[in-house]
Amino acid sequence: MIAALLLLLPLPLLLYMAAPRIREMLSSGVCTSPVQLPGKVAVVTGANTGIGKETAKELAKRGARVYLACRDVQKGELVAKxxxxxxxxxxxxxxxxDLADTRSIRAFAQGFLAEEKQLHILINNAGVMMCPYSKTVDGFEMHMGVNHLGHFLLTHLLLEKLKASAPARVVNVSSLAHFLGRLNFHNLQGEKFYNAGLAYCQSKLANVLFTQELARRLKGSGVTTYAVHPGSVNSELTRYSTFMTCMWWLFSCFLKTPEQGAQTSLHCALTEGLERLSGEYFSDCRVGWVSAQARNETVARRLWDVSCDLLGLPLD
Known part of the structure; x- marks a missing residue:
């Protein structure tokens, strides 16, 4: 027993020493596109921190006019500078x-449409994770309301501008967690049963289904769309869960940096020749596997119709 314990003692040190190599293995996807963006316009939600910030920075570096769409404007101004x-x-x-308030989403869209003549890249990046049960201003469960319905409405309001600016792209940041998601249309707002982890997974599954249905509806329009898994990233996403924050801190040396986490979003926004892959789910800058329900066209169409009904949008 003592001998076994002695053998295990060096394990934490060995893991720490191996951390850079392990992180490199987990961060294999890198956007290698040389595309420059002078004259192009991009919107990135949640761009005042983490993956969104790094995504916006790279788009700006390539010459795009970039809108940081943020709930915290003061923090956003510091990041913009x-x-x-x-x-x-x-x-x-x-x-x-504020994706938790449809009035804010409509006000943002109205202002943007009045200000800009074009929109070439929309990156739906913002999100919440592991929230205690709470509702948005409009009464939606917070995960579903922010992660899916908020971006669904934003994309809908900006869609004609994207079409008029084609070729254009929509990138929806999802997660590997969608594999654990199940869409329960009888408990979509978590009022009958609520679990923060499952609610997050359900919203990430909704991101993938929304991407696939959007791609189907946009076929031939010149606008393409992609869902992405950024990887396990050391960011502020876990701020609502003490347990997840502790776990992220404990394993931080193995997590991707926000810059590494932004690579797949950038790959889908910039890489030439991806048009035929519209609607696909990407991980580490390549097409990844999705769950069985994420491939269900019937569920995707039903989610679209339910989302329109909840948001008061016309069915088409």
């Missing part, structure tokens, strides 16, 4: 967007 300084691109703008 940082990106402007690092990239030399002064066309980094901050606009208020």
């Amino acid at each position: 940082e990106i402007q300084t690092k990239t030399g691109n002064q066309q980094v703008l901050v606009r208020k967007l």
